[in-house]
Amino acid sequence: xxxxxxxxxxxxxxxxxxxxxxxxxxxxxxxxxxxxxxxxxxxxxxxxxxxxxxxxxxxxxxxxxxxxxxxxxxxxxxxxxxxxxxxxxxxxxxxxxxxxxxxxxxxxxxxxxxxxxxxxxxxxxxxxxxxxxxxxxxxxxxxxxxxxxxxxxxxxxxxxxxxxxxxxxxxxxxxxxxxxxxxxxxxxxxxxxxxxxxxxxxxxxxxxxxxxxxxxxxxxxxxxxxxxxxxxxxxxxxxxxxxxxxxxxxxxxxxxxxxxxxxxxxxxxxxxxxxxxxxxxxxxxxxxxxxxxxxxxxxxxxxxxxxxxxxxxxxxxxxxxxxxxxxxxxxxxxxxxxxxxxxxxxxxx
Numbered sequence: 212x213x214x215x216x217x218x219x220x221x222x223x224x225x226x227x228x229x230x231x232x233x234x235x236x237x238x239x240x241x242x243x244x245x246x247x248x249x250x251x252x253x254x255x256x257x258x259x260x261x262x263x264x265x266x267x268x269x270x271x272x273x274x275x276x277x278x279x280x281x282x283x284x285x286x287x288x289x290x291x292x293x294x295x296x297x298x299x300x301x302x303x304x305x306x307x308x309x310x311x312x313x314x315x316x317x318x319x320x321x322x323x324x325x326x327x328x329x330x331x332x333x334x335x336x337x338x339x340x341x342x343x344x345x346x347x348x349x350x351x352x353x354x355x356x357x358x359x360x361x362x363x364x365x366x367x368x369x370x371x372x373x374x375x376x377x378x379x380x381x382x383x384x385x386x387x388x389x390x391x392x393x394x395x396x397x398x399x400x401x402x403x404x405x406x407x408x409x410x411x412x413x414x415x416x417x418x419x420x421x422x423x424x425x426x427x428x429x430x431x432x433x434x435x436x437x438x439x440x441x442x443x444x445x446x447x448x449x450x451x452x453x454x455x456x457x458x459x460x461x462x463x464x465x466x467x468x469x470x471x472x473x474x475x476x477x478x479x480x481x482x483x484x485x486x487x488x489x490x491x492x493x494x495x496x497x498x499x500x501x502x503x504x505x506x507x508x509x510x511x512x513x514x515x516x517x518x519x520x521x522x523x524x525x526x527x528x529x530x531x532x533x534x535x536x537x538x539x540x541x542x543x544x545x546x547x548x549x550x551x552x553x554x555x556x557x558x559x560x
Contacts, residue, residue: 212224212225212226212255212256212257212258212507212510213225213226213485213510215411215491215492217362217384217385217411217491218362218384221293221330221331221361221362221384222293223258223259223293223491223492224256224257224258224259224492224510225485225491225492225493225509225510226257226259226481226492226493226495226506226507226509226510227257227259227260227261227295227413227492227493227494227495228249228252228257228259228260228261228494228495228506229261229415229494229495229496230260230261230262230263230266230269230272230273231263231266231269231441231496232496245272245276246272246275246276246279249272249273249276249280250276250279250280250283251503252503252506253280253284253288253292254284255503255507256507257503257506257507258291258292258293259292259293259294259295259492260273260276260292260293260294260295261295261296261387261413261415261494262294262295262296262297263296263297263299263333264296264297264298264299264316264319264320265297265299270296270320270323270324271323273294273323273324274323274324274325274326275325277289277292277294277324277325277326278325280292293330293331294324294326294329294330294331295330295331295332295333295364295387295413296320296324296329296331296332296333297332297333297334297335297366298313298316298317298320298332298333298334298335298351299335300312300313300316300336300337300347301337302337302338305336305337305338305341305343305344306341306343308341308343308347310350310353313347313350313351313354314350314354314359317329317332317351317354317359317360318359320332321359328358328359328360328361329359329360329361330361330362331360331361331362331363331364331384331385332351332360332362332363332364333364333365333366333385333387334347334348334351334363334364334365334366334368335365335366335367336367336368337541337551338541338543339372339541344368344372345372345375345376345379348363348365348376348379348381349379349380349381351363351381352380352381352382362384362385363381363382363383363384364383364384364385364386364387365383365385365386365387366386366387366388367387367388367389367536367537367540368386368536368537369401369534369535369536369537369538370400370401370404370535370536371535373386373401373404373405373408373410374404374408377408377410383408383410384410384411385410385411385412385413385491386401386405386410386411386412386413387412387413387414387415387494388401388412388413388414388415388536388537389414389415389416389536389537390412390414390415390416390417390484390487390490391414391416391417391418391419391423391480391484392423392461392465392480392483392484392522392526393419393422393423393445393448393449393452393458393461393529394416394419394448394532395526395531395532396532396534396535396536396537396538397412397414397489397536398487398488399535400535401489401535401536402487402488402489402490403488403489405489406488406489410489411489411490411491411492412487412489412490412491413490413491413492413493413494414484414490414492414493414494415494416445417480417481417484417493417494417495418477418480418481418495418496419445419448419449419480420439420441420442420444420445420496421441421442421477421496422442422445422446422449422458423461423462423465423476423477423480424475424476424477424480425466425475425476425477427458427462428459428462428463428466428476429459429462432455433446440550440552443550444547444550447546447547448532451530451532451539452529452530452531452532453528453529453530457525457528457529460525460528461522461525461526462476464521464522464524464525465479465480465522467521468514468518468521468522471518472512472514474505474508474512475505477502477505478505478508478509478512479512479514479518481493481495481509482508482509482510482512482514483514483519483522485509485510486514486519493509495509
């Protein structure tokens with residue numbers, strides 16, 4: 212497993228185990244022993260785990276995993292484990308958010324994860340019209356200086372606001388963004404600005420909720436009944452860039468590339484993002500260890516110039532998504548924003 216330093220004192224695996232799929236209510240597929248699954252990922256070299264305060268039950272699960280992993284492998288092995296959580300204040304609290312509220316949610320994550328200091332906190336803000344996002348980022352930086360957070364980062368902020376936080380003295384380590392062969396928005400401005408300011412991009416959605424996988428090759432276009440909001444979300448992206456026929460053309464191309472390398476479509480799709488400028492890691496979702504082998508293959512796969520040319524040829528026919536990163540999703544009344552859940556942190560103090 213490739214590893215990379217986001218800072219001189221902070222190293223991660225380039226493939227990151229995602230946590231949303233393990234959240235209560237995400238779907239029917241569940242592991243009988245999720246702690247053992249997490250240990251299997253860590254033992255195999257995927258030592259970085261992504262979660263959030265709003266992923267129901269996941270911080271608690273990772274907290275149990277950390278305790279068990281230390282018992283089995285020792286403190287030195289545990290020190291290589293990095294947990295990236297998120298701070299996602301509810302939409303309804305944004306106009307009246309306070310530093311005490313921010314600290315209470317951070318303290319909640321510390322308790323759940325059974326940590327004395329959070330490794331990396333990714334800050335999300337639902338609505339720019341609630342204008343305390345910059346002040347809130349400064350409060351997170353103050354909590355970092357107080358020793359509750361090691362690295363302050365963010366997720367889904369556009370380029371201008373990312374730069375505003377940096378200018379305000381918040382040393383962002385990374386920015387988590389939706390970035391895939393279907394969604395090229397970070398390449399417009401975000402990647403270049405990130406490189407200039409030493410911010411690493413961590414990519415989610417690299418397999419578009421599973422759409423960029425062999426399951427969908429040759430499949431009829433779904434009209435309804437998609438099993439989770441993730442699939443609904445990425446189906447909208449497919450519609451925006453050109454529709455099902457273009458998507459199927461991309462899958463056929465990816466299948467040909469995958470055949471040359473002896474891997475699956477999802478592995479090609481994620482490996483393609485690891486080669487993009489500013490990208491430090493890709494977040495892969497897995498509810499069990501069944502996909503561990505293919506997840507490990509991502510960082511080993513070296514795509515050729517021919518591979519890239521074939522993908523580019525198909526995507527040259529795609530329509531460009533509007534706006535900077537997460538712009539479509541910020542319209543709460545539009546197709547993309549209306550499927551979001553905005554108030555999931557009600558358990559916070």
